[in-house]
Amino acid sequence: MNLLILFDSDFIDEHRVCLRDRRLKHVLQVHQAQEGDTLRAGKLNGSLGEGRIITLSKSELIMDVSLHQSPPPPLPLTLIVALPRPKMFRRILRLSAELGIKQLHFIHSYRVEKSYWQSPALEESVQQEHFIAGLEQAKDTVLPTVHFHRFFKPFVEDQLPDISNNSHKLLCHPGDALPCPHQHNEAITLIIGPEGGFIPYEVEKFKAADFTQVHLGSRIYRVEHAIPLAIAKLYD
Amino acid sequence: MNLLILFDSDFIDEHRVCLRDRRLKHVLQVHQAQEGDTLRAGKLNGSLGEGRIITLSKSELIMDVSLHQSPPPPLPLTLIVALPRPKMFRRILRLSAELGIKQLHFIHSYRVEKSYWQSPALEESVQQEHFIAGLEQAKDTVLPTVHFHRFFKPFVEDQLPDISNNSHKLLCHPGDALPCPHQHNEAITLIIGPEGGFIPYEVEKFKAADFTQVHLGSRIYRVEHAIPLAIAKLYD
Numbered sequence: 001m002n003l004l005i006l007f008d009s010d011f012i013d014e015h016r017v018c019l020r021d022r023r024l025k026h027v028l029q030v031h032q033a034q035e036g037d038t039l040r041a042g043k044l045n046g047s048l049g050e051g052r053i054i055t056l057s058k059s060e061l062i063m064d065v066s067l068h069q070s071p072p073p074p075l076p077l078t079l080i081v082a083l084p085r086p087k088m089f090r091r092i093l094r095l096s097a098e099l100g101i102k103q104l105h106f107i108h109s110y111r112v113e114k115s116y117w118q119s120p121a122l123e124e125s126v127q128q129e130h131f132i133a134g135l136e137q138a139k140d141t142v143l144p145t146v147h148f149h150r151f152f153k154p155f156v157e158d159q160l161p162d163i164s165n166n167s168h169k170l171l172c173h174p175g176d177a178l179p180c181p182h183q184h185n186e187a188i189t190l191i192i193g194p195e196g197g198f199i200p201y202e203v204e205k206f207k208a209a210d211f212t213q214v215h216l217g218s219r220i221y222r223v224e225h226a227i228p229l230a231i232a233k234l235y236d
Numbered sequence: 237m238n239l240l241i242l243f244d245s246d247f248i249d250e251h252r253v254c255l256r257d258r259r260l261k262h263v264l265q266v267h268q269a270q271e272g273d274t275l276r277a278g279k280l281n282g283s284l285g286e287g288r289i290i291t292l293s294k295s296e297l298i299m300d301v302s303l304h305q306s307p308p309p310p311l312p313l314t315l316i317v318a319l320p321r322p323k324m325f326r327r328i329l330r331l332s333a334e335l336g337i338k339q340l341h342f343i344h345s346y347r348v349e350k351s352y353w354q355s356p357a358l359e360e361s362v363q364q365e366h367f368i369a370g371l372e373q374a375k376d377t378v379l380p381t382v383h384f385h386r387f388f389k390p391f392v393e394d395q396l397p398d399i400s401n402n403s404h405k406l407l408c409h410p411g412d413a414l415p416c417p418h419q420h421n422e423a424i425t426l427i428i429g430p431e432g433g434f435i436p437y438e439v440e441k442f443k444a445a446d447f448t449q450v451h452l453g454s455r456i457y458r459v460e461h462a463i464p465l466a467i468a469k470l471y472d
Contacts, residue, residue: 002456072454072455095461098455098457098458098461099455099461100455137456137457137458138455138456138457139454139455139456140455179472182418182419182469182472183418216468217472218308218375219308219334219335219336219374219375219376220238220373220374220375221334221373221374222334222373225331225334225335225464228461228464228465228468229464229465229467229468230468231465231468232452232464232465232466232467232468232469233418233468233469236415236418236453
């Protein structure tokens with residue numbers, strides 16, 4: 001972890017935190033820190049800065065923190081993904097937080113197995129765990145917001161126009177498509193399909209909602225790879 | 237899997253294969269194929285085409301294959317990565333095969349744990365399993381070649397000049413660096429560091445070997461994410 005994320009419940013005083021959980025373990029085992037050392041820290045959804053270790057033992061870490069920097073700018077991108085299987089769902093949460101995506105929508109589509117919607121991975125506590133891991137990696141503090149849409153047609157017809165309003169609308173789907181543009185650098189709503197792809201009816205619905213179909217070349221990538229590939233092209 | 241990879245040992249006749257392993261299971265359970273159906277198939281390190289199912293039962297799949305297409309072009313990139321922990325090593329093998337990388341070098345560096353060099357994940361049979369998964373995903377047949385370099389200094393001084401000869405030389409490392417270029421589209425040797433990064437001595441050694449330092453922005457990414465992010469920028 002490149003940043004210790006702090007929660008309200010960690011604060012024992014205005015500028016002092018006490019940690020006893022996996023973060024303590026990480027500071028001891030990975031950072032191999034000592035009293036007097038400083039560590040990068042940031043408050044969840046708040047500012048970043050440094051913490052100076054006051055006391056450090058196997059049972060607790062007490063740190064004085066000074067948090068005055070703003071978190072890094074978010075990626076101006078709304079990501080819409082067909083709900084993947086639970087293992088990949090968790091990896092996409094982590095990846096999204098790492099990339100700086102703040103608006104994340106998971107949708108149903110014909111090739112999404114219905115059982116995925118019952119997965120315990122969708123619970124908020126699990127989501128948060130994976131988001132935090134991504135934020136710790138990328139030195140960010142701002143949790144992404146997740147939305148779930150279990151019905152395809154009402155999502156595309158009633159909600160997608162508002163969600164994608166004032167943004168460049170891209171559907172990443174192989175076939176009759178333009179190459180994914182480079183360095184677009186503006187607000188984008190990006191849709192990525194399920195393993196096996198969207199069915200033709202779904203592609204047509206997105207096109208009717210003003211989405212431009214783009215591709216990533218002749219290879220077919222896993223969803224968790226298509227996301228960073230598309231985003232890296234679209235932004236500097 | 238988007239492509240059935242066939243091995244010499246699968247062929248029971250010049251144009252006929254018999255499959256009994258996980259591929260049979262996949263065709264039954266995921267493709268839910270039937271006799272008479274055609275499936276995308278390709279011979280390892282050879283041509284691609286189609287297979288028509290002659291007989292299909294729980295115990296075997298017999299298919300007549302016609303393989304006349306060339307595999308997709310390789311990415312003109314040699315990837316050099318500090319050896320990561322075993323779990324990430326396996327994911328990077330799969331990812332590399334998916335991306336079309338054919339030359340892959342794993343090197344030692346100060347922040348690579350020595351124990352990683354003893355991992356069973358480095359065995360050839362394990363490597364092949366993960367490469368095949370990537371090839372099946374990307375509809376490619378050509379196995380990447382892997383090289384291991386356990387000593388940093390002799391690697392950089394004696395081997396890197398030959399490996400990177402006639403290519404654009406890029407070291408992906410945050411700090412005093414240029415933004416990673418977009419759409420370079422030519423032969424590149426790309427070096428990516430370990431979790432925690434290369435140490436200054438290592439960075440200097442690469443610079444002395446004519447590598448240009450580039451960065452991926454202010455965020456710090458996991459190695460397995462830095463690879464697709466850099467590659468997506470560098471190529472169309």
